[in-house]
Amino acid sequence: MAFLIRTIDFTAAGRELIRDRVVEQDSLTIGRAAENDIHLPDLAVEQHHVRIVAQADGTLGVEALGTLGFGLDGRVVNQGVIDPRTGGEIALGAARLAVARESDGHTSITIRQVAAEEGKGDALRGFALASVLPSKRAMSWLFAGAILLALLMVPVASHLLRTPVKNDPEGKTPGQVVMDAAWSTGALSLKHHSLEDNCESCHVAAFESVADETCISCHKETGDHAAMPRLAKGMAPLSTGDALQWRIATSLGKEGPLGCVSCHSEHEGKVRQKPASEAFCADCHDALDTRLTDTALGNAHDFGKEHPQFRPAFYASFGAARPVRASLDSKPIERSGLKFPHDVHMDARGGAARMALSLPQYGAPLECKDCHSLDADRIGFKEVKMEDACEGCHSLVSGRSAGGGFSKLRHGDVKDLAEDLARVGTGPRADLSAGRSRPGQFARGGAYAADFGRPVRAYIGLSNALSPGGICTECHLPARGPTGQADLVPVNLPDRFLTTGFFSHEAHKREECTDCHAADTSKAATDLLIPDLKSCRDCHLGASAVKTKKIVPSECAMCHAYHLPSGQWSPQGNAPHYTPAPPPASKPGGAKTVVAAIAGKARK
Amino acid sequence: MASRAQGGARNRFSQDERRRDSDHVSFLKHKGFRWLWIALALCGVTIAGYLLIDQEPRPNGGSWYGYTLGTIGFALIIWLSLLGVRKRRITTGAWSLKAWTSAHVYLGLSLIVVGTLHTGFQIGWNVHTLAYVLMLLVIITGIYGVVVYATLPASLSANRKEMTRAQMLEALTAIDRQLESAAQPLGRAEADMVIAALEQDVFAGGALARLTGRYPRCATARALAGMSNGSEAAARVVALLEKRRDQLAQIRGQLRIRALLEIWLFVHVPLTIALIAALTAHVVSVFFYW
Numbered sequence: 036m037a038f039l040i041r042t043i044d045f046t047a048a049g050r051e052l053i054r055d056r057v058v059e060q061d062s063l064t065i066g067r068a069a070e071n072d073i074h075l076p077d078l079a080v081e082q083h084h085v086r087i088v089a090q091a092d093g094t095l096g097v098e099a100l101g102t103l104g105f106g107l108d109g110r111v112v113n114q115g116v117i118d119p120r121t122g123g124e125i126a127l128g129a130a131r132l133a134v135a136r137e138s139d140g141h142t143s144i145t146i147r148q149v150a151a152e153e154g155k156g157d158a159l160r161g162f163a164l165a166s167v168l169p170s171k172r173a174m175s176w177l178f179a180g181a182i183l184l185a186l187l188m189v190p191v192a193s194h195l196l197r198t199p200v201k202n203d204p205e206g207k208t209p210g211q212v213v214m215d216a217a218w219s220t221g222a223l224s225l226k227h228h229s230l231e232d233n234c235e236s237c238h239v240a241a242f243e244s245v246a247d248e249t250c251i252s253c254h255k256e257t258g259d260h261a262a263m264p265r266l267a268k269g270m271a272p273l274s275t276g277d278a279l280q281w282r283i284a285t286s287l288g289k290e291g292p293l294g295c296v297s298c299h300s301e302h303e304g305k306v307r308q309k310p311a312s313e314a315f316c317a318d319c320h321d322a323l324d325t326r327l328t329d330t331a332l333g334n335a336h337d338f339g340k341e342h343p344q345f346r347p348a349f350y351a352s353f354g355a356a357r358p359v360r361a362s363l364d365s366k367p368i369e370r371s372g373l374k375f376p377h378d379v380h381m382d383a384r385g386g387a388a389r390m391a392l393s394l395p396q397y398g399a400p401l402e403c404k405d406c407h408s409l410d411a412d413r414i415g416f417k418e419v420k421m422e423d424a425c426e427g428c429h430s431l432v433s434g435r436s437a438g439g440g441f442s443k444l445r446h447g448d449v450k451d452l453a454e455d456l457a458r459v460g461t462g463p464r465a466d467l468s469a470g471r472s473r474p475g476q477f478a479r480g481g482a483y484a485a486d487f488g489r490p491v492r493a494y495i496g497l498s499n500a501l502s503p504g505g506i507c508t509e510c511h512l513p514a515r516g517p518t519g520q521a522d523l524v525p526v527n528l529p530d531r532f533l534t535t536g537f538f539s540h541e542a543h544k545r546e547e548c549t550d551c552h553a554a555d556t557s558k559a560a561t562d563l564l565i566p567d568l569k570s571c572r573d574c575h576l577g578a579s580a581v582k583t584k585k586i587v588p589s590e591c592a593m594c595h596a597y598h599l600p601s602g603q604w605s606p607q608g609n610a611p612h613y614t615p616a617p618p619p620a621s622k623p624g625g626a627k628t629v630v631a632a633i634a635g636k637a638r639k
Numbered sequence: 640m641a642s643r644a645q646g647g648a649r650n651r652f653s654q655d656e657r658r659r660d661s662d663h664v665s666f667l668k669h670k671g672f673r674w675l676w677i678a679l680a681l682c683g684v685t686i687a688g689y690l691l692i693d694q695e696p697r698p699n700g701g702s703w704y705g706y707t708l709g710t711i712g713f714a715l716i717i718w719l720s721l722l723g724v725r726k727r728r729i730t731t732g733a734w735s736l737k738a739w740t741s742a743h744v745y746l747g748l749s750l751i752v753v754g755t756l757h758t759g760f761q762i763g764w765n766v767h768t769l770a771y772v773l774m775l776l777v778i779i780t781g782i783y784g785v786v787v788y789a790t791l792p793a794s795l796s797a798n799r800k801e802m803t804r805a806q807m808l809e810a811l812t813a814i815d816r817q818l819e820s821a822a823q824p825l826g827r828a829e830a831d832m833v834i835a836a837l838e839q840d841v842f843a844g845g846a847l848a849r850l851t852g853r854y855p856r857c858a859t860a861r862a863l864a865g866m867s868n869g870s871e872a873a874a875r876v877v878a879l880l881e882k883r884r885d886q887l888a889q890i891r892g893q894l895r896i897r898a899l900l901e902i903w904l905f906v907h908v909p910l911t912i913a914l915i916a917a918l919t920a921h922v923v924s925v926f927f928y929w
Contacts, residue, residue: 106809106813108810108813108814108882109802109806109808109809109810109811109812109813109814109886110806110810120871120874120875120878121875121878121882122817122821122875123817124813124814124816124817126809126813131813131816133816133817135817135820135821135875136875138824138871145820158805158808159804159805159808161840161841161842162804162842162893162894162897163901164846164849164897164898164902164905165901167844167845167849168846168905171904171905171908171909174905174908174909175908175909175911175912175913176912177909178909178910178912178913178916179912179913179915179916180916182913182916182917182920183916183919183920186766186917186920186924187919187920187923187924190924191923191927194927215924215928216765217764217765217766217769218765218766218924218927218928219763219765220700220761220763220765220767221761221763222763234928238927238928238929241927242926242929243929244929245929276692276703276704276707277703279703280702280703280706289929300699303697
């Protein structure tokens with residue numbers, strides 16, 4: 036077996052020196068000692084370090100002669116095998132011995148020195164993932180900077196640098212603060228939706244809570260529930276957590292728990308704001324008299340369990356200036372000034388029914404709707420007009436008119452009636468005989484022609500009409516005027532009986548009127564036909580009641596509104612703050628004041 | 640004397656136990672899962688509070704309970720992010736780095752509960768939800784990190800086959816030197832393929848190649864595919880190229896496991912800083928538009 040040993044060195048000038056020698060042996064030793072077949076003058080190499088032995092199968096066995104191993108193809112081993120056909124590399128100190136099969140059949144061992152690798156540590160750095168990804172620090176700065184700039188600095192700067200403008204109740208003015216949409220915690224409610232891009236219309240000053248003043252700048256008409264000090268006194272005590280939060284919040288300038296935004300929480304989605312829950316009302320109205328000791332209101336916390344009897348408004352004496360309120364338990368007597376027995380008119384077999392049958396506009400016995408028609412808001416009823424509702428039977432025809440029709444007495448004012456009656460006896464005077472007219476200036480159209488009535492007859496007619504048994508007293512009560520002249524008691528009916536609640540007749544249209552109103556048995560107009568609490572509870576119980584086919588769980592908001600004056604909350608139709616007919620004031624000048632006035636006072 | 644020796648032994652034993660504990664007990668099991676229990680208690684208390692305390696009109700980050708949760712969450716996030724500072728300061732004692740890491744993992748997980756309850760389940764396209772989502776991403780990458788730290792180091796060790804990283808590179812260099820001399824008899828086209836294989840950086844390929852272990856532009860694989868097997872010299876080059884391919888495979892296996900071990904930090908850390916920025920914007924904006 037022959038080994039071709041090729042040593043590659045470099046001269047000082049960098050020129051390559053190649054020396055070849057052939058060793059005819061079956062094994063070779065390598066080491067620092069001079070007697071080795073391959074002598075490596077390197078302190079890192081043992082005196083006798085490695086032996087290479089040619090084996091029978093053509094491969095070379097390599098073994099360490101001492102305890103120190105050697106590098107074989109990059110790996111540190113104590114012995115190994117090299118197949119000269121594929122080759123191998125032995126590392127000893129700085130020397131690299133490449134073993135290969137030459138074309139002439141020799142096994143060559145090429146020795147070259149390698150420079151110590153200085154950049155090894157740097158090469159190892161390539162194993163870290165950081166070598167192929169941008170640095171964490173750079174990414175952190177980039178992300179944090181982008182977020183702080185776009186989502187904080189730009190909106191803050193544009194808020195501070197804007198020129199504040201007056202609020203626009205129409206919500207058509209665009210906002211000036213840029214990129215603050217990302218601050219919105221949720222869409223605004225339907226009514227406020229036009230303010231979606233105008234945050235600063237409500238959030239006026241930086242780090243200041245939305246103020247009642249700002250709400251009122253548009254909602255000028257919204258009335259308060261009660262005077263602010265009474266609201267505060269009637270409030271149930273707050274929970275520890277709420278009390279703490281409000282103490283901190285009010286010390287930082289937030290409106291208290293009675294401020295607008297503590298109930299009207301916004302950014303809850305583009306929906307109609309929900310009515311307050313029963314619990315919201317019951318917080319104060321349950322055992323209200325223990326806190327607000329002078330209140331006239333009864334305690335209420337659940338319509339089925341605790342709710343005061345209804346106290347409708349009505350006129351308790353003839354010609355009273357204002358209606359009064361009294362509990363239905365006290366069997367109130369209404370003094371409207373009218374005579375109207377409902378039973379006579381509703382009796383399907385009575386005279387009124389016969390009369391209605393004979394009249395083309397009815398054609399059937401009278402029904403409630405023949406006289407009472409629903410308001411546009413479908414809650415109350417329109418005023419009953421004599422001309423529309425009564426005159427079909429209770430005729431006011433006084434004679435024939437010149438045009439061939441009928442003349443009528445005017446209804447509503449005694450003065451009009453007197454004039455109309457005075458005219459009954461007048462009219463074109465009949466000719467004295469056929470074919471002859473009065474002479475000269477006395478003829479029709481002449482200066483002295485006149486149509487005279489008979490004054491005495493007209494006076495008697497009026498007196499008769501107004502006195503007991505006269506045509507007017509069929510429905511009205513007779514009275515005497517200040518100078519003793521015949522007169523009628525004025526008709527007094529309130530616009531609404533239930534002034535602090537709402538009853539939607541539309542919602543009850545599947546019921547018969549007489550299911551609730553005992554009109555068919557009412558013999559006199561003094562009966563107050565408002566149904567009582569008990570009859571409502573046949574179907575309506577509190578919010579906690581179980582819904583059945585008959586029982587309707589009823590929240591406070593089904594009938595009551597919070598702000599006064601205001602309308603009834605309903606899922607469709609009118610917005611909650613439409614203004615209904617004003618309720619009668621309990622004392623003159625004591626009408627409810629609007630929030631603005633109260634808030635103004637409270638602030639002083 | 641005997642008793643003193645015994646006492647000394649006990650002392651030594653307890654010292655050793657302490658050392659064993661600090662050296663060999665996983666940060667997950669630290670002190671009998673102390674921080675796991677603390678985190679579970681925190682979750683339990685916050686969930687119970689959420690369910691029991693009636694928030695009008697609905698649970699919301701702005702109720703007093705919402706502010707409480709938000710404050711807890713904010714403090715936790717700031718403290719958790721300080722692990723990066725703490726781990727660079729070598730100390731011992733009760734707040735050892737292991738205790739800190741254990742608390743970091745478990746309290747970080749409890750933030751899922753605290754943060755989610757703070758939202759009141761109101762989610763939208765805004766800076767508030769951005770902070771929440773960033774928090775969740777940071778936590779998810781953290782969970783990934785804990786899982787890979789528990790499972791991958793074993794395969795990293797198996798892949799090394801008792802070689803250091805330097806030896807792997809050295810082995811490749813040795814193969815390359817042999818390839819260079821073995822390829823001398825080859826023709827132009829084949830020599831070019833060998834040159835391409837030799838010139839290609841061992842770490843060539845981006846983060847995606849490292850994570851998947853797929854290197855479609857590997858010059859060694861191309862050279863192997865293009866090499867004709869006719870002559871003896873070519874056969875030798877092919878044998879060496881195969882050796883080179885195998886050595887590269889080991890290095891790339893190492894790269895892949897390390898990439899899987901390290902990738903989460905490249906999301907976890909920058910997103911933590913982004914989260915702190917978003918959190919700042921969240922808190923300032925809420926009180927700016929109070």
